[in-house]
Amino acid sequence: MPELPEVEVVRRGVQQWASHARVTDVEVLDDRSLRRHAQGPEDFIARLAGQRLGESYRRGKYLWIALDEGYLALVIHLGMSGQVLISDPDIADPKHLKIRITISKNDRIQELRFVDQRIFGGLYLDTLIPAEDHPEQLIPATVAHIGRDPLDSLFDTETVFRTLRKKKSSLKRALLDQSVSSGIGNIYADEALFRARLHYARPTETLTRKEVSRVYSAAEQVMRLALAQGGTSFDALYVNVNGESGYFDRSLNVYGREGKPCVVCQEDGLETLIVRRKFMNRSSYYCPKCQPIPRRARW
DNA sequence: CCTCGCTCCTGGTCGC
DNA sequence: TGCGACCAGGAGCGAG
Numbered sequence: 001m002p003e004l005p006e007v008e009v010v011r012r013g014v015q016q017w018a019s020h021a022r023v024t025d026v027e028v029l030d031d032r033s034l035r036r037h038a039q040g041p042e043d044f045i046a047r048l049a050g051q052r053l054g055e056s057y058r059r060g061k062y063l064w065i066a067l068d069e070g071y072l073a074l075v076i077h078l079g080m081s082g083q084v085l086i087s088d089p090d091i092a093d094p095k096h097l098k099i100r101i102t103i104s105k106n107d108r109i110q111e112l113r114f115v116d117q118r119i120f121g122g123l124y125l126d127t128l129i130p131a132e133d134h135p136e137q138l139i140p141a142t143v144a145h146i147g148r149d150p151l152d153s154l155f156d157t158e159t160v161f162r163t164l165r166k167k168k169s170s171l172k173r174a175l176l177d178q179s180v181s182s183g184i185g186n187i188y189a190d191e192a193l194f195r196a197r198l199h200y201a202r203p204t205e206t207l208t209r210k211e212v213s214r215v216y217s218a219a220e221q222v223m224r225l226a227l228a229q230g231g232t233s234f235d236a237l238y239v240n241v242n243g244e245s246g247y248f249d250r251s252l253n254v255y256g257r258e259g260k261p262c263v264v265c266q267e268d269g270l271e272t273l274i275v276r277r278k279f280m281n282r283s284s285y286y287c288p289k290c291q292p293i294p295r296r297a298r299w
Numbered sequence: 300c301c302t303c304g305c306t307c308c309t310g311g312t313c314g315c
Numbered sequence: 316t317g318c319g320a321c322c323a324g325g326a327g328c329g330a331g
Binding site for chain 1: 301302303304305307308309310
């Protein structure tokens with residue numbers, strides 16, 4: 001499943017191959033992949049066709065390409081299984097192809113193909129508005145409520161700390177809450193908690209500034225590591241913008257490691273086994289020794 | 300306003 | 316071998 005590092009890889013690919021190209025044709029093969037585009041496929045096609053694409057941006061797992069005209073952006077969310085492929089038109093359509101955007105750049109015709117098996121992702125056109133905390137930056141209106149992600153240079157730990165102190169929730173729930181900070185999914189939430197030696201059921205209002213800093217720094221670190229390795233994925237569904245799979249599972253220390261020894265404990269000569277628990281209807285992995293259950297846990 | 304559980308969707312896997 | 320149950324999960328939405 002695409003996590004933030006994969007989305008950043010896709011953004012870079014889109015920037016290289018699609019930015020400053022002209023849209024010559026748009027084909028919607030499955031209306032369900034037009035997420036949130038209430039006006040329907042005809043409107044999407046009519047407004048996108050003929051446009052010149054501008055720069056590519058990202059916040060959390062939202063990716064968008066600004067259009068040269070009209071303060072509009074083509075917003076892309078990969079969801080669970082979305083892929084963006086840049087292909088020559090003579091290459092056969094892949095399975096689950098949902099939207100085809102034919103582009104022309106330097107007299108070369110290519111296709112930006114949106115492929116999605118589970119249809120949790122999708123595309124839509126949205127208006128660009130100034131970001132509230134930094135009005136020089138433009139952001140799609142539907143993405144404006146999303147917090148900055150840990151890779152954003154304007155990400156502010158102090159703001160997050162104050163937000164968490166006011167909340168009555170659990171730490172993992174807050175990590176996954178996209179209005180607090182964006183781009184942290186189930187996998188990186190578990191990895192960040194493990195590295196910060198904090199338990200997911202820790203009540204947010206009891207967190208110290210130091211602990212908040214630790215867990216978000218950990219999230220940033222593990223995502224930068226993934227990015228340096230070309231994206232995290234152990235799901236063959238994920239393919240980057242040029243159609244190449246990314247692999248990174250060896251760098252995950254807890255996620256998916258139920259019953260396997262904790263790598264930190266192992267260095268101390270202890271054999272603690274990673275535990276899996278149901279939390280928020282999702283799997284959570286943690287080390288019972290490194291991440292003890294807090295005295296006043298909030299499930 | 301805040302918190303939290305439900306829901307969308309498909310394909311792979313497992314037990315009987 | 317067939318079939319149903321279950322699992323994976325981002326994020327919007329609405330109930331309380």
